[in-house]
Amino acid sequence: MEPFFVYENSGSEPRNGVTDAALQPCVCVADRPCDAGSPALEGYRPPEDAEVVSRLRRAGIPIRGAVGMSEFGFGLRGGSAGRAAAAGAAQAELMLDLTGESRAAAAALGLWGFKAGYGSVSRRGLIGLVPSMEAPGILARNPAVIRKVLQALSGPDGKDYSQPADEEPDFVPRGIVPDTTVIGVVAESLAGLSPDELAAFRSAVEELRRRGFPIRELSLPGYELFPLVHRIAASVEASSSAGRYDSVRYGTRASAGENWNEMFLQTRGEVFGPLIKSLLLQGAYFQFRRFESYRDACRIRSRLLGELRALEDRADFLLLPSPGQAPAAEPDDLDGLYRRFASTLFANVAGLPALYLPGKGGTGGCQLAAPRLQGPRLLELGEYLDNSPKGD
Amino acid sequence: MFRPRIGLEIHIRLLTSSKVFCPCPVRYGDEPNSLVCPVCLGYPGSLPVLNGEALRMACLLAHALNCSIAPDLRFDRKHYFYPDMPKNYQITQVSAPLGRDGSLELETGGGKTVSIRQLHLEEDAGKMIHRGNRTLLDYNRAGSPLVEIVTAPELETGEEAELLLRSLRRIVRYLGVCDGNMEEGSMRCDANVSMSPRGVEHSPGAEAPSGDPPGRKVEIKNLNSSRFVRLALDYETSRQREILRRGGRVAGETRLWNEAAGVTEAMRDKGESSDYRNVPETDLPPFPLDPEYLEGVKRQLVELPSPRKRRLVRDYGLSGDAADFLTEEKDVADFFERAAALGADPRTAASWLRSEVRRILNRENLSLGESPLTEKRLVELLGLVREGGIGGGIARKTLEEVFRTGRDPAEIVRERGWEPITRRDALLPVVEKILAAHPKAARELREGKDRALDFLTGMALKETAGRADPGLVKALISDVLKEGRG
Numbered sequence: 001m002e003p004f005f006v007y008e009n010s011g012s013e014p015r016n017g018v019t020d021a022a023l024q025p026c027v028c029v030a031d032r033p034c035d036a037g038s039p040a041l042e043g044y045r046p047p048e049d050a051e052v053v054s055r056l057r058r059a060g061i062p063i064r065g066a067v068g069m070s071e072f073g074f075g076l077r078g079g080s081a082g083r084a085a086a087a088g089a090a091q092a093e094l095m096l097d098l099t100g101e102s103r104a105a106a107a108a109l110g111l112w113g114f115k116a117g118y119g120s121v122s123r124r125g126l127i128g129l130v131p132s133m134e135a136p137g138i139l140a141r142n143p144a145v146i147r148k149v150l151q152a153l154s155g156p157d158g159k160d161y162s163q164p165a166d167e168e169p170d171f172v173p174r175g176i177v178p179d180t181t182v183i184g185v186v187a188e189s190l191a192g193l194s195p196d197e198l199a200a201f202r203s204a205v206e207e208l209r210r211r212g213f214p215i216r217e218l219s220l221p222g223y224e225l226f227p228l229v230h231r232i233a234a235s236v237e238a239s240s241s242a243g244r245y246d247s248v249r250y251g252t253r254a255s256a257g258e259n260w261n262e263m264f265l266q267t268r269g270e271v272f273g274p275l276i277k278s279l280l281l282q283g284a285y286f287q288f289r290r291f292e293s294y295r296d297a298c299r300i301r302s303r304l305l306g307e308l309r310a311l312e313d314r315a316d317f318l319l320l321p322s323p324g325q326a327p328a329a330e331p332d333d334l335d336g337l338y339r340r341f342a343s344t345l346f347a348n349v350a351g352l353p354a355l356y357l358p359g360k361g362g363t364g365g366c367q368l369a370a371p372r373l374q375g376p377r378l379l380e381l382g383e384y385l386d387n388s389p390k391g392d
Numbered sequence: 393m394f395r396p397r398i399g400l401e402i403h404i405r406l407l408t409s410s411k412v413f414c415p416c417p418v419r420y421g422d423e424p425n426s427l428v429c430p431v432c433l434g435y436p437g438s439l440p441v442l443n444g445e446a447l448r449m450a451c452l453l454a455h456a457l458n459c460s461i462a463p464d465l466r467f468d469r470k471h472y473f474y475p476d477m478p479k480n481y482q483i484t485q486v487s488a489p490l491g492r493d494g495s496l497e498l499e500t501g502g503g504k505t506v507s508i509r510q511l512h513l514e515e516d517a518g519k520m521i522h523r524g525n526r527t528l529l530d531y532n533r534a535g536s537p538l539v540e541i542v543t544a545p546e547l548e549t550g551e552e553a554e555l556l557l558r559s560l561r562r563i564v565r566y567l568g569v570c571d572g573n574m575e576e577g578s579m580r581c582d583a584n585v586s587m588s589p590r591g592v593e594h595s596p597g598a599e600a601p602s603g604d605p606p607g608r609k610v611e612i613k614n615l616n617s618s619r620f621v622r623l624a625l626d627y628e629t630s631r632q633r634e635i636l637r638r639g640g641r642v643a644g645e646t647r648l649w650n651e652a653a654g655v656t657e658a659m660r661d662k663g664e665s666s667d668y669r670n671v672p673e674t675d676l677p678p679f680p681l682d683p684e685y686l687e688g689v690k691r692q693l694v695e696l697p698s699p700r701k702r703r704l705v706r707d708y709g710l711s712g713d714a715a716d717f718l719t720e721e722k723d724v725a726d727f728f729e730r731a732a733a734l735g736a737d738p739r740t741a742a743s744w745l746r747s748e749v750r751r752i753l754n755r756e757n758l759s760l761g762e763s764p765l766t767e768k769r770l771v772e773l774l775g776l777v778r779e780g781g782i783g784g785g786i787a788r789k790t791l792e793e794v795f796r797t798g799r800d801p802a803e804i805v806r807e808r809g810w811e812p813i814t815r816r817d818a819l820l821p822v823v824e825k826i827l828a829a830h831p832k833a834a835r836e837l838r839e840g841k842d843r844a845l846d847f848l849t850g851m852a853l854k855e856t857a858g859r860a861d862p863g864l865v866k867a868l869i870s871d872v873l874k875e876g877r878g
């Protein structure tokens with residue numbers, strides 16, 4: 001177990017059937033090291049628990065410890081996302097999903113990976129960069145565990161305005177009736193897939209069809225714009241949000257510098273790794289040199305969200321391509337990163353809950369998405385697919 | 393030939409008990425960094441939570457300034473790296489303000505109305521303290537709620553700007569949303585000044601005319617009293633006018649008011665752009681403002697100083713000056729109207745409040761609400777003057793005693809034996825004594841010099857410590873002189 005954990009908690013007794021969970025150190029645990037994988041926050045120990053940590057404790061899910069993570073959870077380079085769950089060191093892993101990291105990590109390790117819908121889980125105490133797109137991700141070996149963890153975490157805490165105030169999440173199982181559960185396939189999402197990826201996707205479609213789910217082909221002409229929107233809007237948000245990591249009140253401070261201004265420049269030059277630096281620079285570029293492009297990206301984003309909502313009447317869930325197998329090395333440049341997460345960032349831009357289902361018998365698995373607050377329902381579908389006999 | 397165009401940006405510090413996005417108390421003078429929490433220190437993972445009291449006050453002020461109120465509450469981030477701003481961005485509403493297109497009537501100066509371009513809620517920064525080559529930071533003020541009000545450039549003189557601030561000060565104090573104290577920074581003002589050729593009108597919102605602008609906009613900062621606002625703007629408009637008169641050009645720049653020298657001075661260029669490229673505050677997603685909530689806030693509006701002043705002149709027959717004085721502070725106007733309702737003669741009551749009462753309050757450094765003078769006591773005192781025949785001197789002394797002892801005027805007068813002397817037999821010896829002591833004045837009076845009568849009456853009043861009835865004294869003096877006894 002040792003290699004997985006940044007720190008280890010002594011265990012308490014599990015209550016709701018989930019034996020334990022591991023966290024990425026971007027989830028604040030009072031007085032525990034919480035550097036979000038960045039030298040910028042080296043030595044930072046939060047004064048308070050994140051809301052999700054309080055909820056895990058309330059639900060009686062012991063927190064096993066913190067695992068290594070990529071810098072600010074952006075991409076998977078340098079982290080060990082999912083490996084504690086894959087090795088059975090903890091039953092569930094809680095991480096941040098900015099671009100599709102939880103689903104991609106799950107795909108790489110043959111786990112189930114879930115990204116919560118925007119607003120369904122409190123972000124209070126989660127150290128991130130892109131408030132409008134990132135959400136907690138949960139990894140486990142089966143969807144039932146994810147569902148129990150999500151149930152423990154869900155619901156408004158009254159202090160995160162991204163959460164609808166009065167909407168308590170509905171975890172009552174409705175049962176899955178394949179005949180009346182329409183799975184939508186967005187034609188445009190298949191453009192750019194390799195022949196192998198396309199074949200994997202087709203086999204996932206066939207599998208669902210065999211199990212009796214009606215498959216409906218849908219069109220979302222703006223689909224190809226999702227990466228662009230993510231690239232511009234997320235980088236601007238990240239560049240803005242990272243402003244607070246200035247070494248004045250916490251984190252690493254460069255020793256050189258004649259005055260505070262030089263201290264800022266030196267510190268920020270030293271503490272961020274290459275990928276985060278490129279992200280922040282790109283964000284600053286769009287904010288201060290191409291502000292119109294940023295505004296366009298925001299406008300396109302709301303238009304895409306509108307088009308997506310219109311699709312909700314036509315399908316209960318969307319089937320999307322798998323994030324694919326892990327590359328030999330996780331990218332440390334923006335172009336590589338956006339290629340890596342091409343099929344997952346869609347759910348981050350749109351704020352949808354998304355679930356990676358590992359493939360069975362050598363298939364590549366697939367990704368399902370649901371309307372914004374339908375995470376519980378999506379996991380119910382996942383459990384159904386996990387448990388029900390194969391339709392062959 | 394050139395007409396100044398002056399616009400103001402005014403920051404109002406709201407009188408909420410806690411900060412705008414966290415529960416830390418808003419207080420001044422505490423131990424540095426004792427009123428802080430993860431939110432106002434910008435700790436990783438912390439999220440802002442809007443203070444409902446700050447929202448209510450901002451909405452109330454927006455209503456009072458006739459603004460149209462946005463259907464959704466939206467926040468954005470204004471970025472600048474400065475250690476007093478914990479997140480290196482300020483949460484504000486510049487791009488989508490709470491209120492737009494309002495107006496503010498200047499209370500004097502011909503009733504000019506100035507357009508309010510926008511009104512929005514934002515957070516204050518902390519304080520930087522420089523000690524040698526070290527910089528210390530105090531975040532107690534960081535996250536305190538501010539409302540920023542931006543006027544259209546419709547003011548033309550320093551005096552008008554001062555009037556606007558005075559009118560706004562009255563309004564915020566009436567609403568109880570700010571104490572209006574510019575010296576202590578509760579109201580802060582920046583100004584922008586440009587010149588436009590007379591006769592050329594710009595559409596609202598337009599900058600100097602394109603092509604060949606006679607002058608660029610100059611920002612003036614460091615205006616921390618309404619008097620400085622007037623002085624600085626008068627200086628700046630004449631400076632710009634002089635440049636233009638000589639055929640020069642006004643450079644767009646930021647200038648500071650130098651109080652000691654009485655001039656505005658160009659600030660060293662910090663390379664600061666006025667365009668901060670605000671982006672949405674995605675930690676506080678937009679949420680709709682419930683029309684019912686806004687109606688509820690609107691019902692909390694009180695009668696504002698300008699209309700109240702007009703009503704006091706109309707309903708009580710007061711002079712403009714008297715009404716102006718009474719409406720300066722809401723509690724004074726309220727006191728006046730309650731006293732009038734209890735039967736005080738409005739003009740007399742107004743004049744007492746304006747002179748004697750104000751003098752004592754200033755001396756004792758008290759507000760009317762904190763003082764022992766109630767409206768009932770004032771009415772009683774005025775009654776003693778009007779019907780009980782006590783003189784002005786006794787009345788003033790009685791008022792002092794009310795303040796000193798907190799007792800009722802009638803009781804004080806009775807106990808001190810200050811009732812007027814109205815019986816002839818009691819006053820006659822006094823009059824005889826005065827005439828005997830001042831034979832020259834008595835002779836002059838007999839020779840028909842009426843001025844001597846006033847002198848002698850005054851002496852009799854002095855002799856009785858003001859208790860003598862002056863009419864009776866005069867009658868007695870004439871009688872005694874006629875009888876040839878003086």
Ligand SMILES: [Zn+2]
Nearest residue numbers: 414416429432
């Ligand atoms: Zn605070």
